[in-house]
Amino acid sequence: MKLAATDFGGDGPSFLLLHGLGGSRATWETLAPQLHGRALAVDLRGHGESPDAPWEWEAVLDEIEATAVHFGLENPVVVGQSLGGVLAGLWALRHPDCPAAVSLDGHRSATTRPENYEGLAPEAVADGLARLNALFDAQLEMITRPSREILSFLRTSPELLDALPIFARVTVPFLLVLATENMPVPPDLLPLMDAHRAGLRRDLPANVIVQEIEATHGLVSTHPDQVAAIVNHFVSNRFNA
Template identity: 70%
Template sequence: MKLAAHDHGGDGPPILLLHGAGGDMSAWDVLAPQLNGRCVAVDLRGHGQSPDGPWDWDAVLDDIESTAVHFGLSTPFVVGHSLGGILAGMWARRHPDCPGAVSLDGHRSAATDPANYAGLDDVAGPLAKLNAIFTAQEEMITRPNREITSALRKSPEFADALPVFAGVTVPFLLALATRNLPVPPDLVPLMDAHRAGLRRDLPLVCPNVRVREIDATHGMVYERPAEVAAVVNDFIAR
């Protein structure tokens, strides 16, 4: 599948930029010029200006690989936000020659397995409410289509990408948001428990992954592009 993409140019190592679910390559318009490398941002299948297609992780990685070949990006760094961060981990696992990969708060879905929340006695009730919110949103979203959003929500890798990250052998950085997105007040403890679960599990499941916390919400790419760019640039330089 031929993806829509934008070459931001720039000097330095090649960098592939992968947006989050429901986003598109414009997510990188502010951040990309601040990165020290030649940045190419893509629209994943079913997003932005790219064609629709069934969501299969290997097929999506094939799409991205074809894009890298088209632009002549040999062994690029891969930087992804949210869903794109999960894909960055998958790319790095597939390409042991990759110089490095970065996930910007892409790790576990907010609605994940109850065992992935830490320090909260009642997980079932708030989790059911959160799932109901996501279901209602899914019915209103037109792009990506419902087939893709449904496939993502049912995917074990989307629910918890830590086992994917554990298989990465190249340098890998996870930037973890320290603030919650706006949610109903009764869901704040669930979101806090989600983050506590990540802090608990990352050193155990993914000792190979470097973790850097950023004082922002999940929307860190939009909220703090200069800080995020500095973190990515430092990782690439090292």
């Protein structure tokens, strides 16, 4: 399968940019030109202008790798947002010689396992998850791409439910940019969001470098200048070490 891609050009290190669930390579249009290197953004399978197919993690990684090779990217830094951040971790496992990988608020689904919420009573977690899942179900009804099949698979995929076990196995320099502001949810779901973030901070692997940013999950679109500066600083330290 050939993926749609945009080569933003530039000189220096290569950057491979992976969008989040329901997004496309257009997500990076403001941020990519600010990176200190050559940036390539792709549409993942089932997204944007790329073909449809059932989601298979290894096949998706194969397609991303073939796209990078096609465009002549040699050992790129992989930067992903949300779902793309999980893929960045999987890429780093597959490529232990990767110079660096960055996850932009890609870590755990907001509707993960109950034990991943910290500081909230179990019954409150159960009630909050039921209401949040109902909210997401209603939102997904309005999404036409990716397919319902991909959405259903990813919502229950262990990799997306909790990517921290993946990150813990990464040996390359790995940066997680953690958004500290809640996504738009009804006020009565804010305690669940706070418990989610508290559990995430509790469980972050020691090998992951964490930088927090005052932004929501959509930080690539809302704070492109700040995110680009964070990525540039992290990558320049790796290449100049």
